Amino acid sequence: xxxxSESVLHYAHCSVLVARGTPxxxxxxxxxxxxxxxxxxxxxxxxxxxxxxxGSELHxxxxxxxxxxxxxxxxxxxxxxxxxxxxxxxxxxxxxxRLKKTGKEVVRSHPRxxxxxxxxxxxxxxxxAELIVTGNRGLSPLKRVLMGSVxxxxxxxxxxxxxxxxxR
Numbered sequence: 001x002x003x004x005s006e007s008v009l010h011y012a013h014c015s016v017l018v019a020r021g022t023p024x025x026x027x028x029x030x031x032x033x034x035x036x037x038x039x040x041x042x043x044x045x046x047x048x049x050x051x052x053x054x055g056s057e058l059h060x061x062x063x064x065x066x067x068x069x070x071x072x073x074x075x076x077x078x079x080x081x082x083x084x085x086x087x088x089x090x091x092x093x094x095x096x097x098r099l100k101k102t103g104k105e106v107v108r109s110h111p112r113x114x115x116x117x118x119x120x121x122x123x124x125x126x127x128x129a130e131l132i133v134t135g136n137r138g139l140s141p142l143k144r145v146l147m148g149s150v151x152x153x154x155x156x157x158x159x160x161x162x163x164x165x166x167x168r
Contacts, residue, residue: 009155015046015165018155026054028130029107033120033154034062034095039135043165044095047133048104050163059127060095061110063119064088084113117153124158132162 009016032047034040044060051058064084092109099106108127112119124132134151155162 006152009152009164013166015163017161017163019161020159021161024130024161027056028054029059029127030056030131030133031059031061031120031124031127031129032095033116033132033134033150034060034091035116035135035150036062036091037135037137039137039165039167041095041098041135042167043133043135043163044099045102046163046165048099048102050131050133052102052104056131057107058099058104059108059110059123059129060092060099060106061112061120061123062088062092062095063112063114063116065116066113081113085111088113116150117157120150120154121157124160130160132158132160134162134164136164136166 005018009018030047030051032040032044034044047058050056064087066081066084088111092111096106096109110123110127112123120132120134123129132154134154136151137149151162151164155164
């Protein structure tokens with residue numbers, strides 16, 4: 001991604017579609033990345049509307065992040081991991097139900113654990129996603145420099161177009 005594209009992505013007041021490769025020919029497989037935030041809910045709604053209008057299929061991914069533990073056997077790691085897995089499944093079920101209420105069926109939900117950007121891209125590759133839709137969390141410039149953002153990383157490394165949805 002070039003510096004102009006990156007600036008548009010960071011400073012635009014509207015949603016941004018970063019196109020790659022051949023033009024989209026609908027219907028396509030759309031992967032929605034959700035994290036429980038309002039931004040992700042808007043992204044899911046936008047993706048559902050797009051899928052409805054184009055006859056595309058929806059897939060939803062949520063990634064639970066496991067904090068590093070130095071001595072897992074001493075810190076209750078199995079219970080911690082189980083709690084994160086349950087949270088991932090709960091959030092996915094809630095998102096799928098919200099999409100069903102809009103009349104759109106989700107082909108499959110994909111619960112994952114790991115780094116969010118890496119897992120989103122892995123699922124996209126596994127299912128042959130032709131469009132990834134994600135929200136923008138609006139990190140401050142300092143946080144973006146220090147940590148980056150999931151949407152930035154997904155846009156930078158995806159092999160397909162990525163739609164980053166901003167608030168309305």
